[in-house]
Amino acid sequence: MHNKNGLISAVVLPLLFLLLSIQASTAQQAGNVPLTDTLPMDGTVVRGRLENGLAYYIRHNEEPKDRVVMYLATKVGSILETEDELGLAHFLEHMQFNGTKNFPKNELVNYLQKAGVRFGSDLNAYTSFDETVYQLPIPSDDPELLKNGLQVLRDWAQDALLDEEEIDKERGVVLNEMLGGRGAEQRMRDQYLPMILNQSRYAKRLPIGTKENIEGFAYETLRDFHRKWYRPDLQAIIIVGDIDVSEMETQIKTLFSDLKNPEQEPTRDEYEIPLTGKNQFLAVTDPEMPQTVVQVVVKHPEAKVRTVADYRMQLSKSLFNQMAGARFAELTRQSDPPFIQGGGSIGGFLRGLDAFTMYVVAKPGEIKRGFESVVTEFERIRRYGFTETELDRAKSNFLTGLESAYAERDKRKSQSYVDSYLNHFLEGERALSNENRYQLGKQLIGTISIEDVNALGKQYYVDHNRDILILAPDKDKDSLPDETAVTGWMTEIKDADLAPYDDNMQDVPLLETPPQAGTVSKRVEKPELGVTELTLSNGVKVVMKPTDFKNDEIDITAFSPGGTSLYSDTDFLSAAYAASVVGGSGLGPYNATQLTKYLSGKNVSVQPYIGELTEGFRASSGKKDLPTAFELIYAYFAVPRLDMDVFHGYMQRIKASLANRLDDPDAVFADTINAVLYHNNIRRTSMTVEQVDLIDPQRAYEIYKERFADATDFTVTIVGSFTEDEIMPLILEYLGGLPNVGRKEAARDLGIYPPEKGLERTVYRGKEQKSSVRLYYFGEYDYSEDENMQLDALESILNIKLIERLREAESGVYGVAARASYTKYPRHRYSFSVAYGTSPDKVEPLMKSALDEINKIKQNGPEQVDIDKFVSEQKRVLEVQLRENSFWLGHLSGSYQNNEDPAYILRYLDELSNVTVESVKAVANKYLVEERLFKFMLMPEAQ
Template sequence: MGKSFAVIALALLSGALIVATPASAAPAAPAGATRTAPWNSETTELEADSRIIYGRLPNGLRYAIRRNERPENQVLVRLAFEFGSAAEADDEQGLAHFIEHMAFNGSTNVPEGEMVRMLERLGLSFGADTNASTGFVRTQYKLDLPKADPALIERALFLMRETASEISFNSGAVDRERGVVIAEMRDRENFNFQRNRAASELLYPDSYFSTRYPIGKLDVLQNASAEKMKSLYRKWYVPDRARLVIVGPIDPAAIEREIVRKFSNWQGSGATLGEIDRCSFDNDRPAKAAIFSHPEVYEALNIEQIVADKKRPDTFERALLDLKMGMAAAIVADRISRKSRNEDIPLLNSGLSFAAGFCDQHARVGMTIAGKDGSWKTVLPIVEQMVRQAVEFGFSEQEISEQIKRYDAAFDNAVKSEPTTVSSSFANELTNLDDDIVTSAEYRLRLWKQLRPFMTKDAVSREFAQWYGRLDRPRIFLSSKNSDPATPETLLAAFSESRKQPVEAPTQRASLEWGYTDFGPRGDVVEDKSIADLGIRTVRFSNNVRLNIKRTDFEKDRVRWTLQIEGGKLSLPTADQPLGMFMDGAFASGGLGKYDIDDLRAVLAGTTASPAFASAPTYFGGAGAIVSKDLERQMQLLAAYVTDPGYREEAVKLFRRPLPEFYARLDATPGSALTIGQARIMNGDDPRFVLPPIDALLAADFERLRAAIGTQLQSGAIEVGLVGDVDEAAAIDTIARTVGALPQRSSKEVDFGSAKTTSFTGSYGIHTLYHRGEANQLSWRRVWSTTDDSDFRLEQTMSLLADIARIRLIDELREGLGATYGAGAGSDMSDVYPERGMFTISTSGDPKDLEKIEAAVDEVVAELLAAPVNADLFERARKPTLESYADWKKRNATWMDIVDEAQSAPDRLQRFRISEEQYRSITPQQVWEAAKRFLDPKKSYTFRVVPKVAVQN
């Protein structure tokens, strides 16, 4: 089929047509494999990324290999099957997901229980580096290898090959895993899950979106036999439905040869299975409404209409459509945000939901709206009319120009950063690819430059009106804490009545220029040193602003920044601690003296500078990441927040608006009830560690915040940290003209005094808390108080103890008992509060299993206290951390942990230096000694979070 008229016209108008070019020359495929065109290239004119090698084995297995250097040592292996819950029969619902679980429970060449242990011995942490997922149309397996070791890659491909066709489905193993799968269902099927299912039944009836949830059905999971699963596995796990993706610092030729060796003998059933149902809907279906009521849900509306469309492969035509609709959605969102800020309306958030080519023959056109409880009658017409306003009056030149600036910057920045893009981005894109083609950032920039002239206000306005002008027979779904007095009829009537109301043209906004460039005379450098072995440059300015710089090449054209002003929450009076939360939620959104937050975002369009400014225990400030050229704008922005914060009342109103709903749902789930209850029981009424009463937050305002902060923003010591692709001389000059030009900062260290003194209540024993979630959900936690992190070796030892405990808990609770989907352990030793720390064991389950969960935890803790762990368990626990050191110093985030306070906390530098060597030297005996020191069974807090309904019954 020839190109559409729209595509040909676009090419003629632009003066040149970008055509696909052949992939760059690469070594020939090894014997037993064939090179292929990029995936989906047959449906597009777009140019594929030539750095990806695509191939196919005679059995039909497709593979993609991309060499990538970031992280320098990590290799990502993905195996995906075009099989998910959409392909299940009625009596198979949930079995695609069950099969995924069985991949870790034994195969022809790996005994049951050994796969996870094998991976741990190789340095992979179960859950973080070893994982799998099942969706509607795809099941995928992932292994994140810590290094590019050929032997390790061979083992990874061996395990993927076992997954492909050798899962054993031993009946005993199936029965043991059955409890884990059911536990996962129990954990997920809360009121939010029920809400989403009910919404899908209204919006997408009789499709796999509403009838084939991947989690499945309980009766199927409880009764499915091993043979039934094995039969389904043999049917769908076939080479021509599989794709293998490998990304990292690898030799592609060697990888291809290993793929041939491992997978060429994999034979499929030979049956042609066809495409999984892509779903179909009636484009002329009438308007309809439904209501989901639950005492714990937030009030929200989904308004959506299915309209006729067509299959939309990854072409110029679709790129043009996506760009126009993306711009339109952003403009409408900005308009709604401004109205929400300027008027006292009960709207919490909203957005447009648009997808062309949906199910290959439809488009979804709609909106989502969330409001305060009982507000749907108010917020529905507000958003509906603002969307219709855009349909009738379109968009302005200023609004389109602002969006173009953002797209210009985004495409340009992507090109500069692509050389150091992390491997996971490429691996995930290839693994989850549907009908698109993988292109390079450089090509996307070229394409954008050709499409950019067509992003006019008239073109974007027409495109938006074409789709949203058809929103006249929607499906309306309301989720509400209390549906009364709403009915489906009143929902439809409210929408119909809103559409009858006339709308006026929007107010035109003026273009703005950046107005914060002069902060006084340039600051002088009075000290310039280097920490030679760490490559950190430390600078001090005459006003006592300190700057720390670490130049790296780990993230091309990216600079991570921090700014800290000494003070923070601990400098506030005890009664004013809630003001810290208020500052976190309202200070930045109060904007600046010259701009409200919406105008500020508009004037920053085209830059990566962001208004980030909040509070931490010992400082005020912010952190973020920018492209290198935006460092000056970011520092000007931060200096402006220090010298001219906006303190606007609308930010106060927006902070307060969601609080009643938030507080009303603190016990809505086991997890939230546990978090709130544990803090209160362990800390009493200490305002530093417990959620304040709602009245305290509702009373917070900028007048009280300004009084509490006093002159700290104007005079507190400032320390700036910069890590990444930074020009040191230019950075020093930038700081000199911004925060280095501010008035003199204090050189006296803040004495927090008793504000750092803490203690736990000592209320040891069992504490029963209650949640209002599902009756079959339990959260459980045991906590021991430990100490602070002043002894670095002890901190590392306790972290290793937590990793050991986690492995044993998973062995016993998940694999042994099948009583929970997951279990965790952690050590948190404070770097702020002396002698404060916690060691925690957490899990979840069914309340009926409480006794055996606690017995299993008691057994694991007793084991940790009885004797040093064996060598195999010790190595499995520490190996992932040891392997992580290979890339540890090659990540900007790692360096920022010490650069941010390189001058104010120099002791942290020595920890950095010795971290790996010291961790390697920790022994099982030392871990045992730490366990005996802190894990006293008589001095622990045990939290059981059970459903209120169980108590009432």
């Protein structure tokens, strides 16, 4: 139900153009593998093609257990549309959820929700230029549901009803989806796409279509599009999960063999973007564009991955991109960085093309400096290449990732297999088996020389088929450079005297003095949870849960009460940014750049944080690098750094990113909401450019050291693939050796809460005729396990009712979301919100409808069928979560933070029976109180 095409949906994010691309190699042999050999196809997937042309891919995989992912892919997208069919490929995708032969009206969504499948997050689809893909992840332990899942795919393949009443209702939904995407990005995109796409058909076939056509197309035009293109010779079924492959293949043959191709089927033409050999330039401005972005796109013919040589070149490009990224990360750490963001890479572009892309997000008034810095670095790369030490680090990082993926090959998620097979069907690229990917990677990476990688800079950074695009705020229009100026800058850089890159490295111990190990003073076993709780001699509490969910994944988190709440408003910003400033400065003898190099080839990450109520750290590691993870954790307590160059550079980039923030209507709307709810409190409002200067680096450093000066009240949670014997020496040395001064702290209740009585505010901002609505309820809360469950149920049920009413019945929104949240500390509080976007004329009617649905639940309680959907969803979601390290990490840490029994999760499914019509009705009346209702509306400016 969403638009997958990144080029269209987020055009001002430069790296969305940069997908990994492929190129043939001139080498003849790599290790024992002839480079001319065709890449092997994954032999563990059962593939076939029915007589009618339908392709299928089936694979057994038990991650997650008792689940299966089903996809229908069809090579039909907006590129096939005629002028009177604009937007119909995407519209047809919508209609597949509004009535098929075996699931009329909205029965498909209704049926699957009863089975615990969530509409939008589970059940979904996308339409792009060249394909439409439907996804259905469902439980596989229910034979009836599994059978009906296949029937859903069969209906999607050719049996959409396309009822006239449903078509007319869906027009409003699609128009609201179109409306939600309108703004500065869309207005600018409409101007630059013809240039970027070389005036090709792609520039005229955006999947969303046109307002005029969506409003006025004839019913028969949609049906004719469906008959022409929804046919088995353009379709594939992809099924991966905990299933019997042989039985599934038999069912596919039985169910799909009668699909028919049209008697006079039109040819499915392939379209490409022609290369003209010319260079192009365009500057586009908009009053709501908050930043200046420059992109240089050098287009090249697409190189497919067909042979081992192609795969070797793919790896070479990956190494090139990794090393270029490291160079630009280093530039951002300067005391006066030349840009907010900058970089570039070699990657995929769009149908038939690859591209070398450079981009810069410039500081206000510094477009020339930012642009020149990016071009200069790539000119340095083109002229001198990368160094052997840079390549060694890149290869080391690649091999670490390769080894990690291979170690998890029996725990690989079904979805990732689906993605590989989908790419094979749509693009014709080989899907490698886990074994082949590992063996080829190991053999090929060692054959890639520094000359191979450096040759890519000269091959891809050329002076033809080059587009230069500038996107900027309207107010900067008169100061933007023209094409002559920009090409002049590039010429000057090519003629400039540049020094080679200096790869400054050092190799010294991170810790000069090892910590003094502690001991275990208390041990508590919780066998029902598989948890061991330790209290160390310095007061640190350690909660350990070894698991077999992954083979090489260990996640760690820690918290200590206090956070920024212990500091005055004067110190707040310094406290809030303290962990970011210190975390970005390096550790001990290593600055940030040197630390990155020191950690190359290691599967480890450690990040300190300071929140409002707690401080602590988050870490992850593989088994091999677990000692490094613990060493880093200890170092963030013992030898933190303050790098003033990093600090000043970080502050400059923050200031630059905030300079035009208020040109964005959504930013103004969010600021207004927070200002009204929290009385302009500095802790709840977005930072301004002027406030950046309130961040004192020395005070931030002092606060950081204060927060991490005492580990007495830290609770550390460790979940993953370790044994107690393996990890205990590290725990005793690095956690047991943390400082202990015995202080007792608690977070402060700052008393920053919304008014007790609701109110209404309207913000007038924005050029487009679109609106946003936010409804909030706030107040004191009776915090308990049961109350939380009831409020969660209310959220889920209200989401169902609001989608049925505002989207399906009234066609007034594309999406609507109800959200509940609750806190135990520092005070028992709740918030409940409803958010949606629509046209200005529908703001009031839809608000009345939303409040009417709330009142229905308050007056009559929810329908039992919606409670059943909530219970089913919770059961199915929890089944998967209980096999995930990330879930247990969050659950255990959260339970200890809230002083709750973590074993509650084992009772949760049984206690779902406590959710009844009357209990949800009671919680709705208790918390969705009319006098506590806050209404916020964003309306367009008067034209």
